[in-house]
Amino acid sequence: MEHVKEFGEEPMTRKDDYYNRAKQQGYRSRAAYKLKQLDSDAGLVSDGDTVVDLGAAPGGWLQVASELVGEGGTVVGVDLQRIDSIDGVETIRGDMTEDETRERIVESVGEADVVVSDMAPNMTGEYSLDHARSVYLARTAFETALELLAPGGDFVAKVFEGPDTDGLRADIDEEFEYVRTIHPDASRDASSELYMVAKGRLTAPVRAGDRIEVDIDDVGREGDGIAKVEGYTVFVPDAEPGDVVEIEVTDVKPRFGFGEVVE
Ligand code: SAM
Secondary structure, eight states, X not given: OEEOOOTTOOHHHHHHXXXXXXHHHTOSOTTHHHHHHHHHHHOOXXXXXXXXXXXXXXXXXXXXXXXXXXXXOXXXXXXXXXXXXXTTEEEEEOOTTSHXXXXXXXHHHSXXXXXXXXXXXXXXXXXXXXXXXXXXXXXXXXXHHHHHEEEEEEEEEEEEOSTTHHHHHHHHHHHEEEEEEXXXXXXXXXXXXXXXXXXXXXXXXXXXXXXXXXXXXXXXXXXXXXXXXXXXXXXXXXXXXTOEEEEEEEEEOSSEEEEEEOO
């Protein structure tokens, strides 16, 4: 887990600092700084992107996302609660655990570059229950992200740390180039919340470790053989057009991958 900390500050000071900063800078929540920190750490949102924000009320993340995407971008926020309007941001009121809400988002957005979720359950104070509910919401966000994200797209979800966090992380890791867990400085110190930050949605028909037989039908600029697997490009060093070879897939990127000939 990574900790992005400012040294020499007491927790209370920091908490008040973010609260006051949010008030002064016109953000609706101190949570706004968490998205700013996640974005500067992991490079999530670019100019012109389409961003979907799940669990978006009161709208701090929406304000930050809207600044980051600029005028050419699109931001859509979803929450159980009503969200006061923000210029250029579309809001949907609905429950993310219901199919109908997910269908409304797909209809409205089509495809997204980034899906972020700050959804949190109503806290009961019973640790294992709160943890299980937060994992359920993060999984709901993950499934929505798989429906919405373009190849190479990024995903963020809040989760309260506990026994099911590792399983969730492993499942997310399967579908992205890589996943990190980040505890932003703007999160309260005592909080067990962390963010799964997954980069590079993979839509490739292969995964690292797969062994497959391929036809080499072209050669790349670096001299590697090129095989197409259901339209997906796999570069294979030491193979030439006309070869039919068994390869082990060694690396999978959103738009192309690499394989090695199995002797
Ligand atoms: N990121 C927000 C901001 O910057 O203002 C704060 C989000 S707040 C921590 C968590 C939100 O998740 C709440 O507004 C809550 O209503 C929402 N939420 C919880 N469960 C949800 C669900 N099933 N569907 C939609 N939203 C949900």
